[in-house]
Amino acid sequence: MSTVIVEHRIRPATAHPITGRARWAAAALLVTGALLQVIEFLLERPAGTNAARVAYWSDHLTRIGLSESVGLLAVPFLIGGFAVSVALTRGRSPRLAWAAACFLTCAMVGLAAVHGVEMVAYGLVRTGNTAAAISALDSPDLGLPGPVLMILFLGGAVLGTLTLAIAQWRSPFVPRVVPLFVLAFAILDFAVGWGVVSHSVALVGNAILAWAVVTGYSRTAPNAAE
Numbered sequence: 001m002s003t004v005i006v007e008h009r010i011r012p013a014t015a016h017p018i019t020g021r022a023r024w025a026a027a028a029l030l031v032t033g034a035l036l037q038v039i040e041f042l043l044e045r046p047a048g049t050n051a052a053r054v055a056y057w058s059d060h061l062t063r064i065g066l067s068e069s070v071g072l073l074a075v076p077f078l079i080g081g082f083a084v085s086v087a088l089t090r091g092r093s094p095r096l097a098w099a100a101a102c103f104l105t106c107a108m109v110g111l112a113a114v115h116g117v118e119m120v121a122y123g124l125v126r127t128g129n130t131a132a133a134i135s136a137l138d139s140p141d142l143g144l145p146g147p148v149l150m151i152l153f154l155g156g157a158v159l160g161t162l163t164l165a166i167a168q169w170r171s172p173f174v175p176r177v178v179p180l181f182v183l184a185f186a187i188l189d190f191a192v193g194w195g196v197v198s199h200s201v202a203l204v205g206n207a208i209l210a211w212a213v214v215t216g217y218s219r220t221a222p223n224a225a226e
Contacts, residue, residue, distance in 0.1 A: 097167045
């Protein structure tokens with residue numbers, strides 16, 4: 001008679017991917033990028049046609065200059081925030097995490113290009129050439145670069161947001177409410193067009209994620225709440 005010994009392997013606890021002082025830097029990246037975008041939209045709050053925007057810009061040059069500066073400054077912090085999300089999600093969903101990172105990086109390239117166009121228009125407004133500023137914002141004929149920009153910006157943002165939300169939902173280091181804020185942002189921004197509201201929602205979601213990073217949140221921990 002032979003004896004069969006069955007070993008029960010105990011799955012080791014998953015270590016948090018962000019530890020030590022890096023948690024505070026990661027939390028700062030998450031909150032700063034989203035906060036800067038809220039400030040950007042609060043300063044301008046664009047509405048109506050590009051002609052209406054240019055007219056508003058002409059009357060509020062300092063305010064719009066600050067809005068453009070803050071919006072451009074947000075881009076590197078947003079990229080840093082995406083890197084934090086990749087670190088939190090790649091352990092459970094590596095393909096989704098890296099796909100989201102690629103899509104969102106494309107979106108940031110597009111966003112930087114959009115800021116470039118707006119900065120050109122803003123410079124034209126400052127010189128008093130409002131007609132040229134409106135034409136720059138309308139960009140009626142950009143040729144091939146036009147659709148490439150739209151694919152990078154809108155395509156990257158939509159696909160990146162969706163894949164990020166799925167990866168976050170699967171990650172034990174991200175509270176389940178965070179991807180719901182991500183999806184709410186996507187709907188309010190891409191579909192409804194409420195810039196201030198959508199980015200405020202994104203800020204709240206990122207603040208919750210920042211708290212999770214600082215406290216070392218994990219659903220695999222014995223006392224962690226779902």
